Amino acid sequence: MNNTNKNVAQLFIQYLNEENFDKAENCLDPDFKFIGVLGNRENATDYINDMKQMKFKYEILQTFTAGEDVCVWYHINMGKKTILASGWYHIVEEKIHSFKVLFDPRPLLND
Structure with missing residues (x-):
């Protein structure tokens, strides 16, 4: 298990929870790519600007690592809904x- 990679992912999530967006962005490569259910972002700055507006909160349930990859299962509190x-x-x-x-977007689309 690569604890360094696990720690980078967990620190990133912690910084988002704390709304410390500068430190969160520092965890990202400048050419970072986000692929989401409802949209994509092509760089770290655009992604962080979105996070500044949305201010999601993450509750980590489980973390798995494999080489350079870290998978996290979590509840994301999006304000009116938690998914x-x-x-x-x-x-x-x-x-x-x-x-x-990845998540089921239906609860978000029903509002």
């Missing part, structure tokens, strides 16, 4: 290069 989601973080040289999130 179960899985995030797949690809980490190279202690920076998150890509992040894919």
Whole structure:
């Protein structure tokens, strides 16, 4: 198990929870790619700007690692709704290069 990669992912989530967006962005490679259920982002700054507006809160349930990849299952509190989601973080040289999130979007689309 690569604890360094696990720690990078967990620190990133901690910084988002604390709304410390500068430190969160420092965990990301500048050419970071986000692939989500409801949209994608092509760089770290755009992604962090979205997070500054949404201010999601994450409750980590379980973390798995395999080489440069970290998978996290968590509850994401999105304000009016809390959803179960899985995030797949690809980490190279202690920076998150890509992040894919999967969840059932139906509860969000019903409002």
